[in-house]
Amino acid sequence: MKLVTWNCNGKFTDCFKEIIKENADIYVIQECEDPTNSTSEEYKEFASNYYWIGDNTDYGLGIFARDDVEIELVDLDDNGLRYFIPVRVNDAFNLLGIWTNPNMEGSKVIYYPKEITSYYELHKESGFFNNDVILCGDFNCDVRLQDKRHGKNVYEMMEKLSEINLVDVYHYLNGEKQGQESIATFYWHKHLDEPFHLDHVFASQNAVKKLEIGDVSEWLEFSDHMPMIFEI
Template structure:
């Protein structure tokens, strides 16, 4: 199964035509509009099998699947944490779409804490397990100058390791947190401002291939590069 996660920098009803060239089974898209408000017939056709969350109809997060892929929303209360979509895929594994977007003043340090809190609240629900996939825009990079943010990122990684999950990019490329050779985000759309904010967590060996989109193709559409991966 092929999955793509991408922060599309809004206006997804236009840029989806480029991302669907990847021919994925599931797309986890941050900063996208609610398909219910779209007047684009092409976008509505693409979004025939989806779940979406957001406080702003123009800027939320959606999980979009092919018509032959079964996605079922799992009833987990987010308790005000933004934004998470928990689904069951093909009655086979759990997928958590993530776009951390805390509604707090001290946002930089709180981004990774949103994921830690969500995990702590639901770790005994049965949803979190070693077969699951967590992916999205975490807004987390230990190289950010805010030291408390870096500590909280490592704490979040340690928590997810309790169920056997690892940051797949770092696992496959044998790179340390904060020393990534491939960025996923370019601040202000400039190549000299790279960060690694987008992540995929899974058990070691669960993902057989992971690719970060090339800036020459994607930077004209978004400040984030898509992550494209395939699971066993």
């Protein structure tokens, strides 16, 4: 099965035709429009099997699947944490789509990883977080971000997820350390000299067979984030 996670930087109705060229089974998309309110019939057709959440109909988190892929929403209270979509896929594994977006004023840098840690702590006894779960999305987490407390919270998040033997798949497959990534997933204001690694896939060590990050020369036209494409 092939999955893609991508922060499309808004206006997904204008660029979803590009990402579906990946021919994936499931797309986890951040900053996308609510298909219910879209005027694009093509977008609605693409979004025939999906879940979407958000406080703004133009910017939310969506999970979109092929019609022959069963995605069932798992009843987990987010307790005000934003944004998470937990689903069961083909009754075979759990998938948590993520776009961290703390509901607070002022700087959010410190708190992005805390959202994920808090969500895990809230539901770690529910059975959803098992050895087969996959987490993916725009975590807004990079230990290099300017507030050092953010980096500390990233490592805390990783430690918590390691309790169920989850690893950051990119770093595991490439043998790279946090903050020393050779391939970025995000370019601040689309500037090539300001790369970060904000998007992540967490899974058990043997769950993901292959992971690639979209080529910046191809994708920067559409978003400041590069898609992460992986197979399980």
